[in-house]
Structure formats: C-alpha cells, structure tokens
Amino acid sequence: MGKITNALKKAAEERVQRIDKISKIKEMDKLVVQKMGESNVSPNVITYFDPKALITEQYKILRTNFLSLNKNKPPKTVAITSSLHSEGKTVTSLNLAVVLAQSVNKPKVLLIDGDMRRGKMGKYLGVDRTAGLAEVLTGQCSIKDALFQVDIENLTLMSSGEFPENPAELLASDEMKKLLNRVAADFDFVLIDTPPIISVTDSGTVGAMVDGVVMVVQAGRTQRGIVRRAEELLHQAHCNVVGHVLTNIEYHLPEYIYRYL
Ligand SMILES: Nc1ncnc2c1ncn2[C@@H]1O[C@H](COP(=O)(O)OP(=O)(O)O)[C@@H](O)[C@H]1O
Ligand SMILES: [Mg+2]
Incomplete structure (x- = not known):
C-alpha cells in the first residue's frame, strides 16, 4: 500500500474530511463568486478560496504524500480515475493541481481534462473556450493554442474541448503519446x-501512458467489489496505481476542534 493510501486511511480514521463542506460551498456559489470579483474560478476549488479550511489541509497532506512517492521522485505525469462517476475525480484533480502549483518551489502544473465525455474542468476554472484536448488530438489546433493560463499562479489548463464521437480511440492514438x-x-x-474505469476504457488507456495513476474512492458509496474490479481493470491495462484518495469522509467532531490556526 502506498503512502497516499496510508495517509488517507489515517485521515479517514480521524474523520477529518467533511461531506457537507464542499456541497455547502457549492450552494453558496453565486454569493462567493460575486464576492471574489474578477475571479471566475469555482468555489469547488476550495484550496484556492479557503487556504485555511480543514479540507485544504487534507489536500496538502495528499500533496506531501504525493511528492514523497518513489523516494521523493514523484510521478511527473499522473492520471486520476475512479470506479464510478461522481466519486470526486475532478474535484480531487483540481485541488491537487492547485496545492501542487502552490508548493514553495512553484512547479509548473498542467491540468488536462481527459474526460472527453462529460468533462467540465473548464467551467470549474472559469475558462470558457472550446479548444482543448479533442482539438489537439484531431489536429484542429496546436498544443500551444489549447493551453490556458487560469487565475491560479503556475497552473495551466487544457480543457476537454468539444466532446468527440471517438474519445477512446483519440486517447489511444499516437497524437496522445506525442x-x-x-x-x-x-x-x-x-x-x-x-x-470512470468501470464504464469506459479511457482511463486505462491514458493510465498506461503516464507515470502513475491515482484512484479516487468515495467512502460510503463505492462497494468493495467494485473497487476491486476497477483495480483489476487498471492492472490489466498495465497501469501503475500509485495511491488512493478517499473522498466523502465525515467529521464526527466540529471542525474547530481540528483547527490549529
Ligand atoms: N472530498 C470530497 N468530499 C465531499 N464531496 C466531494 C469531495 N470531492 C468531490 N465531492 C463532490 O462530489 C461531487 C462529484 O465530484 P466530481 O469531482 O465532479 O466527481 P467525478 O469527477 O468523479 O465524476 C461534486 O458535487 C463534489 O462537490
Ligand atoms: Mg469528473
């Protein structure tokens, strides 16, 4: 078991992630966005809007464990997947990307929305353009023209683009490798x-091309057998699973008890 798994298990045991944190923030969507003025970034990107929130600390723990993988030589290219839809892949990818970009040595982080079926990363990050991965892979646009600087320093986005009819084939193409x-x-x-890996082959294909795969598991919903099946599929696709992220963990004590600041 990887360090991320252990850390997140520990987090789960300590019951330090809270289910209603993100949804509460989502409900306040309009209010928060208006307060933020010029920023178009969604409040779901909690690590950006609330650097002191407990859940932000959890993403920072994830960052620490991620960075210490492979004796401090973490994977450079990483795919994030899960067994089913709505387990928190996109929110995990976004927030991990933000906290990585905020590391002291300011690494340059690229976030690619590889979900060419339902991807909405552009919306989360306030990038309202269509050119993205699909256009790059079909040769309609250059890589450079599909990269967007978002409001967050050192973070660049390539959105999914217009949903194509053949996402699995595009991801398996030489263009994707290039x-x-x-x-x-x-x-x-x-x-x-x-x-999600259970429904479509896309993440197995991408997972085999990158250095590591992070698997998101929604606590309290995804059944053991399903997670096992997902792991099997990733293994069959020759993916290197480097860790797991448990989402949806509830706090049993009020948040202030966990706060140090
Ligand atoms: N760590 C978390 N704790 C609680 N809810 C979460 C967490 N991460 C994501 N969510 C919520 O789960 C829902 C699905 O998230 P999303 O990232 O879009 O899932 P996926 O990309 O796996 O389909 C969203 O409403 C999001 O706010
Ligand atoms: Mg998603």
Whole structure:
C-alpha cells in the first residue's frame, strides 16, 4: 500500500474530511463568486478560496504524500480515475493541481481534462473556450493554442474541448503519446482527469501512458467489489496505481476542534 493510501486511511480514521463542506460551498456559489470579483474560478476549488479550511489541509497532506512517492521522485505525469462517476475525480484533480502549483518551489502544473465525455474542468476554472484536448488530438489546433493560463499562479489548463464521437480511440492514438511527451518536457507536473474505469476504457488507456495513476474512492458509496474490479481493470491495462484518495469522509467532531490556526 502506498503512502497516499496510508495517509488517507489515517485521515479517514480521524474523520477529518467533511461531506457537507464542499456541497455547502457549492450552494453558496453565486454569493462567493460575486464576492471574489474578477475571479471566475469555482468555489469547488476550495484550496484556492479557503487556504485555511480543514479540507485544504487534507489536500496538502495528499500533496506531501504525493511528492514523497518513489523516494521523493514523484510521478511527473499522473492520471486520476475512479470506479464510478461522481466519486470526486475532478474535484480531487483540481485541488491537487492547485496545492501542487502552490508548493514553495512553484512547479509548473498542467491540468488536462481527459474526460472527453462529460468533462467540465473548464467551467470549474472559469475558462470558457472550446479548444482543448479533442482539438489537439484531431489536429484542429496546436498544443500551444489549447493551453490556458487560469487565475491560479503556475497552473495551466487544457480543457476537454468539444466532446468527440471517438474519445477512446483519440486517447489511444499516437497524437496522445506525442502530446504527453511534449507537455512532460514543458511542465513539472501533468495531471489528467479521466472518466470512470468501470464504464469506459479511457482511463486505462491514458493510465498506461503516464507515470502513475491515482484512484479516487468515495467512502460510503463505492462497494468493495467494485473497487476491486476497477483495480483489476487498471492492472490489466498495465497501469501503475500509485495511491488512493478517499473522498466523502465525515467529521464526527466540529471542525474547530481540528483547527490549529
Ligand atoms: N472530498 C470530497 N468530499 C465531499 N464531496 C466531494 C469531495 N470531492 C468531490 N465531492 C463532490 O462530489 C461531487 C462529484 O465530484 P466530481 O469531482 O465532479 O466527481 P467525478 O469527477 O468523479 O465524476 C461534486 O458535487 C463534489 O462537490
Ligand atoms: Mg469528473
């Protein structure tokens, strides 16, 4: 078991992530966005809006464990997946990308929305353009033209683009390999959000092309057998699973008890 798994298990035991934190913030969407003035970034990116929140600390623990993987030589290209939809892949990818970009040595982080079926990363980050991964892979646009600087320092986004009819084939193409080689040379970390592994093959395909796969598991929902099946599929696809992230853990004590600041 990887360090991320252990740390998150520990977090789960300590019951330090709270289910209603993100949803509460989501409900306040309009209010928060208006208060933020110029920023178009969604409040779901809690690590950006609330650096002192307990859940932000959890993402920082995830960052620490991620950075210490492989004796402090963490994977450079990483795919994030899960067994099913709505387990928290996108929110995990976003927040991990933000906390990585905020590391002291300011690494250049690229976040790719590899979910060319339902991806909405652009919306979360306030990037309202269509050119993205699909256009790059179909040769309609250059890599450079599909990269968008978001409001968060050192964080660049490539959105999914217009949803194509053949996402699995596009991800399996040589163009995808070329893209990964190119961005791996230009960025310190490349995180790729993907669709769930049980329903479609996409994340297995991408997972085999990157250095590591992080698996998100929603506590209290995803059954053991399903997680096991997902792991099997990733293994069959020759993916290197480097860790697990448990989402949806509830606090049993009020948040202030856990706060140090
Ligand atoms: N750590 C978390 N704790 C509680 N809820 C979460 C967490 N991460 C994500 N969510 C919520 O789960 C829902 C699905 O998240 P999303 O990242 O879009 O899932 P996926 O990409 O796996 O389909 C969102 O409403 C989000 O706010
Ligand atoms: Mg998603």
